[in-house]
Amino acid sequence: MNNIVVVFGGVSCEHDISIITGIQVVNNLVGYNIYPIYISKSGIWYYSDKYRTVEDVITLKASECFISSDGYLVVKSVLGRYKKLVHIDGVFVALHGLNGEDGALAGLCNISGINCFNPQILPSALLLDKVEFKNYLSGLNLVRLVKYVGVSVDQSFDEVRCIIDKKKLAYPLIVKPANLGSSIGIQIVKTLDDLNDKLTCAFKFDKKVIIEELVSNISEYNIAILKDKNDLIISSVEEPRAGSEILSYNDKYLNGEKVEGMQSLARIFPADISDELKKEIEDSAAKVYKQMNLSGVVRFDFIYQKDTNVLYLNEINTIPGSYANYLFDNLTFEELLNKMIKNTYFEKNKEKELIRYFESSVLKNADLSIKK
């Protein structure tokens, strides 16, 4: 258990943030052989053992590479031939957004027999899509959700209006592309007249869109949870301060000169909230974490309506920026990564006890029927 790959970059809108997360992970993994892989915006995989800062990723010359189906890191040599470099023991996915946070890489790991320390395919795919995860949680009554509808680009504007009316959504509304994060493409619709234009704009980013009621006068609270064998480690709650009505991409990442991602946003940490509210946030997040059988570090973003004292779950991130390490005040980044590794081994070991294969006579019968 020595060779660990960290994948960052990716073909998504969050390519740049992913590089930051990835480099942080690379620099905080101690005691392992680290193989950083950078996926460029055009989808080419690059490997260089010298990736240590963000500048390195842009400037260093790297070799093309890929992961083979038998779990090897295969690298293209200077002469153009591909050669197996090492057998990979585990992968840390530091990709955000589509084709990374949606379980695509977890799937690749499953097929290649490599351990993946981030959540599995189903929860990743489900939680990345803003519509689907709310559809899933709606029936469970574990947390409160803001009223919403999900619409697709295939539906006509009239159909959309019908759906909104049936669900009795009240204006103003907020429109978000379903699969994008980091507040990209978010529009506020104040009246019905705006809706068509704003929807068209949103559909430039995604085929599916979520339309929610805009909750006013809110505070946002984030919390992260990490699984540790049979227990959950629950982080402190932070209030990521917003500059305008809602956090825009600019607010999240371009506030201030330093490019440090989520970690450097002007925020209140730990959040100044009552113990009761803190407990409600912790319990809601834990309930959802357990219900979905999640693993690794997951960040839950809540919205708190100050007038009515109602807490809503807004979003769940299966690969949070910087792995939300800044939220855990009792754990260093290194300890966090080690716990993720240990926990994956623990789960894998337990899985051996499950019966995955039955000896059945189905094939024997099949032979007979063919003969006849």
Add this chain to the structure above:
Amino acid sequence: MVDILNVILLIYSLIVIIYCFTYLLQLNRYEIVLGSKSITKKFFIDIVILVVLEMFSMFLCLCFIEVGWRISITLAVSKFIYFIFMVKKVHNKNRLHMTKRVLRIAVVNLLLVFPLIVMLIKYEKILLYLSVLTSLIVYSISFLISLVIEYIIQAMYIYAAKKKLNKYTNIIKIGITGSCGKTSTKVFLNSILNDYYIVKATPKSYNTTMGLVKFILQEDLSQVEVLIFEMGAVRLGDIKKLCKLVNPDIGLITNIGSQHLETFKTRSNVVRGKLELFDYLRDNNKVLFTQINLLELCCRYNIENDIKYVKDDRNYSNNVYTIYKYCKNVSDKHLVILDYKCDKNGSKIQYCESDTNTVGYLSTMLLGEHNIFNISLAVACSLYLGINNYSIAKSVAKLCALDNRLQIKHNELGATIIFDAYNSNEISFAEMLKVSQMFTGFYKILITPGVVELANVQFDVNSDLAKKATNVFDEIWIINKVNKYAILNGIESSEKNVVVKIFDSLSQEVFDRVNCLGENNLIVFENDLPDNYI
């Protein structure tokens, strides 16, 4: 023309001889020690004939250099035909397993033989070397040389394994030994600890030094927190060697019976052999769990010891049996079993943990009283490692029978079949009888070859077990002739009438008959003979 024919004959005979010899050697587990399981004992007469043929041909070659080529070829051909005949007798179950060791033996043999050929070609006595090369002597020498090579290679592997294991200082190592129940206890302990620790255990029934070495070298131990080693002993010093390799922190002894009596020679040695684990743990201030009262055992066999028992004044109502914890040489009650019930659907256990005085309940699907002891031992160890009662109870409820250890299946017509063919000894045979008795209202059939490896008590033990079996079973099918007379003797001495059927081996015929039986039949397969009993 004759030369080419001779060369072909030569190469063929070489291959056949090396194959046959190595095959027999492999069956005998590469040992030259004689025991009742030994192949050499079985083929004694055959080997004598071969040696005589060998001696005669050597004599002829030495005295009459110009020996007639017909006689020479006849001798050579007769020798390796006899060899093939010998090997065919065992060959129906197995082939030679082509391992690296076999290749090494073959290479050493060839290296020894070719100089001989070259030397003899010079004298143009092609007929002569046909005879010489089939020599037992050449092969024996090459085998002894390979023995030395094997020993060195094994020592290298053991060193590598020890080095690897010493690298990981945080792993808790548990060693399990005993006459029977080791694998079961290991599997149970693994299941219980799996919910709290990253546990790995030696697979299947690997319990020899080289088996453990293979396991240590092959497994990825970097994230492991607990390792469970099954330790088997065949003679004195085995467990000591394993302890030196593994350095266990916790030990478990399931029970001490009379298995492997012919290699241990006396019952007292069997006890001493298993106690080597206790000795190691005591000398290193580690902990041992067992239900055996070691002080009593040592007294019974006159083994010197300095074991002390802590006086325990606590009053346990219904104290059925106890699992003791030995720390250094002081024993203390650790887990007290207050009550248990067994029936054909499983068992229920009520226990009390001595340290905290808490009472716990366990329920399991496993059959047989011996499984209760095995489970209790695993539970005692788990409690010591900090697992809570609730989690233990949950894990115990999920335990399934191991392959062929009182494993229940059904055939297509609904007959109940208990597979208990893995291994047998008097203890587990008696246990099987008790369990079978629980199936009231069934027509019971016992299919068994009896119990083996009991040296000079084999006849009496089998006879006695057979007599006891007549009180439980309606039919007894005897497999193989090794214990036939002993079992028939036991049946005759009993007052009950049972139907007896005799089979040469556990052939397809037996299984076909079993598959025709319907509901209300209980069929028990007890013990399966190792491959060298044919």
